[in-house]
Amino acid sequence: MYSQPHSLHARALILGAGVAGLAAAIGLERIGVRPLVHEREGEHARGHAFLLLGNGLRALDALGLGASVRARGVWLDHAEIRDGAGRLSHREVLPDCLVLTRADLLACLHSGLRQVQVTYHSRAAELVCGADGRIHSAVVETPHGSARLATDLVLGCDGGRSLVRKFVAPASQRRRGQVDELVLLLDEAQVARDLGRGLLKVHDLGRGLAAGLAPVTDGRVVWWLQFDTARHKPHGDDASELQRFALESCAHFGEDLCAPLRRAEFDKAHWWRTGDALPLEYFQRANAVVLGDAAHPFLPFTSQGANMALVDATRLAAALEAHTDLDAALVAYSRATRPDAVAHHAAGVALERNFVQGAPSMATLPRSEACVS
Numbered sequence: 001m002y003s004q005p006h007s008l009h010a011r012a013l014i015l016g017a018g019v020a021g022l023a024a025a026i027g028l029e030r031i032g033v034r035p036l037v038h039e040r041e042g043e044h045a046r047g048h049a050f051l052l053l054g055n056g057l058r059a060l061d062a063l064g065l066g067a068s069v070r071a072r073g074v075w076l077d078h079a080e081i082r083d084g085a086g087r088l089s090h091r092e093v094l095p096d097c098l099v100l101t102r103a104d105l106l107a108c109l110h111s112g113l114r115q116v117q118v119t120y121h122s123r124a125a126e127l128v129c130g131a132d133g134r135i136h137s138a139v140v141e142t143p144h145g146s147a148r149l150a151t152d153l154v155l156g157c158d159g160g161r162s163l164v165r166k167f168v169a170p171a172s173q174r175r176r177g178q179v180d181e182l183v184l185l186l187d188e189a190q191v192a193r194d195l196g197r198g199l200l201k202v203h204d205l206g207r208g209l210a211a212g213l214a215p216v217t218d219g220r221v222v223w224w225l226q227f228d229t230a231r232h233k234p235h236g237d238d239a240s241e242l243q244r245f246a247l248e249s250c251a252h253f254g255e256d257l258c259a260p261l262r263r264a265e266f267d268k269a270h271w272w273r274t275g276d277a278l279p280l281e282y283f284q285r286a287n288a289v290v291l292g293d294a295a296h297p298f299l300p301f302t303s304q305g306a307n308m309a310l311v312d313a314t315r316l317a318a319a320l321e322a323h324t325d326l327d328a329a330l331v332a333y334s335r336a337t338r339p340d341a342v343a344h345h346a347a348g349v350a351l352e353r354n355f356v357q358g359a360p361s362m363a364t365l366p367r368s369e370a371c372v373s
């Protein structure tokens with residue numbers, strides 16, 4: 001149900017139309033605010049796949065999209081864990097866990113917008129502040145020139161290198177992660193069938209490597225390789241080098257994991273240069289607020305980037321609905337978000353340390369609820 005139009009925040013501006021930006025736009029529309037959304041890239045979604053966990057799925061339910069997202073994803077119920085020699089080590093039951101391509105998740109979120117339009121190829125280049133310390137307008141650059149958009153509420157959903165975060169927390173520094181990830185979607189219908197509802201994960205603890213395969217829709221699988229960059233690194237970004245690196249790293253992990261890599265098109269591989277940042281004290285300043293990776297870039301181990309982006313969107317909408325005073329609403333959002341941000345950040349750092357040290361207790365499977373204190 002849509003509530004009555006919200007008289008406040010008539011000029012809300014969302015920068016970034018990734019997971020956080022589209023989810024936030026839906027959340028605002030549901031409380032009667034119609035934001036402008038500006039996205040630097042084109043509409044065609046880049047990226048690979050997410051594991052959606054309990055908290056992200058509940059946020060999608062709150063946005064009215066739980067059913068459509070569940071219909072597009074693949075449910076996983078177990079993981080098969082192998083050691084570095086490709087031998088079965090054990091099986092684990094997985095918690096609620098849905099695999100979905102990034103393109104499918106963004107398409108679902110887009111379908112949840114009613115009247116809000118997203119302006120693509122429109123990059124926020126500058127935030128213009130008044131003497132009162134609030135952002136009065138944002139300058140966006142499009143292929144046709146630049147424009148100045150007046151605003152009274154800015155939502156920074158602009159990812160890990162956020163412009164809005166620089167306004168909210170100028171001293172905050174992004175830390176480069178030590179373990180990077182190579183990700184690729186593969187057209188492998190038979191492999192997807194063989195995996196069924198299972199995720200395959202290989203932990204090569206001694207060498208600082210881990211690889212995984214999980215089924216996604218339409219006869220595809222998502223493959224990923226995590227590697228300690230102090231010990232392993234591709235010599236460049238070109239497809240043949242990434243393929244050589246992947247095959248060499250996975251050589252002992254089992255033929256079922258290696259064979260698809262020989263057939264794969266590595267020009268579509270994504271080398272995820274990971275990073276995080278110490279959790280902010282506040283996720284808002286004046287009339288600006290940050291969500292998703294812009295608020296709390298996490299290391300990939302906890303699978304929480306997309307999930308928390310969805311949670312943030314629902315929390316912000318709830319705070320704006322509950323408080324008529326904007327500053328009070330943004331403070332309430334910050335307070336609600338911080339405990340999760342601190343817990344997921346700490347879990348990511350601990351898992352990275354375990355990975356690098358080859359700790360036998362390394363638990364790199366998704367644990368959405370257990371991460372939260």
Ligand SMILES: Cc1cc2nc3c(=O)[nH]c(=O)nc-3n(C[C@H](O)[C@H](O)[C@H](O)COP(=O)(O)OP(=O)(O)OC[C@H]3O[C@@H](n4cnc5c(N)ncnc54)[C@H](O)[C@@H]3O)c2cc1C
Pocket residue numbers: 015016017018019020021038039040041046047048049050051102122123124125157158159160161162163183270291292293294303304305306309
């Ligand atoms: C290309 C890409 C591929 C990814 N692939 C995976 C993956 O396979 N698996 C996984 O778990 N996670 C992946 N991630 C990370 C994951 O998407 C995020 O952790 C999570 O979705 C958080 O969502 P977000 O909306 O905060 O950030 P993002 O999804 O990064 O969205 C931020 C958006 O803001 C836009 N933007 C940035 N700066 C500006 C600006 N100045 N003006 C306007 N728009 C701007 C970006 O183009 C982007 O669309 C990927 C991220 C990207 C960008």
